[in-house]
Amino acid sequence: MARTALGGLCAAALLAGCGGGTRDMAGQETGARPALPAPTRAALPTLNIAPATGWPAGEAPRPAAGLEVQAFATGLDHPRWLHVLPNGDVLVAESNKQPSAPKGLRGLVQKQVMRLAGAEVPSADRISLLRDTDGDGVADQRSVLLAGLTSPFGMALAGERLYVAETDALTVFPYHPGQTRITDPGRRVRALPANGPNHHWTKGLIAAPDGTLFVSVGSNSDHGEAGERAETSRAAIWRVDPARDRAEVYASGIRNPVGLAIEPRTGQLWTVANERDELGDQLVPDYLTSVRKGQSFGWPWVYYGGSPDPRVDWSSGPPDDVSRPDYALGSHVAPLGLTFAHGSALGAHWSEGAFIGEHGSWNRRPAAGYAVVFVPFRNGHPAGPPVEVLSGFRTETGLARGRPAGVALTRDGALLVADDVGNTVWRVTSKATR
Structure with missing residues (x-):
């Protein structure tokens, strides 16, 4: 019975991948007060997967009017995350989830979905350094800065210390400006949750002005179905103080x-x-939000400020004061990369707001995401609907030539986009400042 169901799901996934689907920018799904329909549950989840193909020679994503795009670096191995150093060097984490045997029918289906979407490739487990020595917008030097890591993702430089968020640990390495290879084995600062199945394996990282570090740690399941113990210290943002070992x-x-x-x-x-799946095409909105100490956003019990998830039956309940996210980006767009526009040279239209890399949906019709969007801000808060900066990653026939992940601004204000299916880092600039 399970084998038959799995076969049906996988066949549905293959057929769904051949369908079309365009970016849904419907206003009711975005903004500070998105419309939240009643949740729906079906015998089989919606599978609308874009099989990964990569980019044909000479083709690239479509930039917004007034912008242009070129490949900063190609031939990478699943580039997921970016960090720009003060001297202009660009670090790219070439990384993926560590291999593991799927558990149960759900795990088998998830593995098939990931394989179709190009997310089951082996992890290169390295951080590469890209350098543009002649200023033409193309990296002409490439070296492996760090190798032998365990699914590296977030990176942050603090003085002469380079912190790397691997899937199971926060690690620090000595770094000297201009260095192209680090041979020091580094030092583990803090273990990070990576208990099986390590469903959300990525660990984001940013250094705060006071010297502390923020680390993002995803849940170990979709809606808590792995149980409470599997989620200890997960679905959270950590603050780490390396100086005090706290x-x-x-x-x-x-x-x-x-x-x-x-x-x-x-x-x-x-x-x-990234919010939960399998409650309907319009549920649950992924979001952009400010985060303050002590806040809880309600997962897994409730979503978007208080709507209960009918599937969750944990013995404990949500906290009394659940925070509502600041801004909905649309359901299932899968936002990964985030950087603010301060220092952007793309023009006045893109001068205040947030650039977001939306990896793209699999549990929705029509498809959503597969784009880099810009949410304009005013006085530190979202002030308008998302605008596409870079699109065309998913074809009209439903194939994924690429999927945007990490985003970062270069020292001269260009926008870099890590494309983990296209194995490329794209560089977006203004035509006016060519």
């Missing part, structure tokens, strides 16, 4: 926070979060 859960109840950034006008921490 760590604490700074905010909780966030299913899968990934990108972290400090809003430049207010100094406030923000994150983008």
Whole structure:
């Protein structure tokens, strides 16, 4: 019976991948007060997967009017995350989840979904350094800065210390400006939750001005179905103080926070979060939100400020004061990368707000995400609907030529985008400042 059901799900996934689907920018699914329909549950989940193909020679994503895009680096191995060093060097984490045997029918289906979407490739487990020595917008030097890591993701530089958030630990390495290879084995600062199945394996990282570090840790399940013990210290943002050897859960109840950034006008921490699946095409909105100490956003019991998830039957309940996210990005768009526009040279239209890499949906019709969007801000808060900066990652026939992940601004204000299916880092600039 289980084998028959699995076969049906996988066949549905293959057929769904051949369908079309365009970016849904419906206003009712975005903004500070998104419309939340009643949850729906079906015998089989919606599977609308875009099989990964990569980019044909000479093709690239579509930039918004007034912008242009070129490949900063190609031939990478599943580039997921970016960090720009003060001297202009670009670090790229070439990484994926560590191999593991799937557990149960749900795990088998998830593995098939990931394989179709190009997410089952072996992890390169390295951080590469890209350097553009002649200023033409293309990296002409490439070296492996760090190798032998365990699914590295977030990176942060503090003085002459480079911190790396691997899937199971926060590690620090000595770094000297201009260095192209680090041979020092580094030092483990703090273990991070990586208990099986380590469902959300990525660990985002950012350094705060006071020298502390924020680390994002995703949940170990979709809606708590793995049980409470599996989620200890997960679905949270940690604050780590390396100088005092201290760590604490700074905010909780966030299913899968990934990108972290400090809003430049207010100094406030923000994150983008991936919400739960299988409650309908319009549920649950992924979001962009500010984060303060002690906040809980309600996962897994409730979503978007208080709507109960009918599937959750934990013995404990949600906290009394559940925070509502600041801004809905749309359901199932899968936001990963986040950076604020301070220092952007893309033009006045893109000067204040947040750039977000939306990896793209699998549990929704029509498809959503597969784009880099910009949420304009005013006085430190979202002030308008998301605008596409870079699109065309998913074809009209439903194939994924690429999937945006990490985003970062270069020293000269260009926008970099890590494309983990296209194995490329794209560089977006203004035509006016060519």
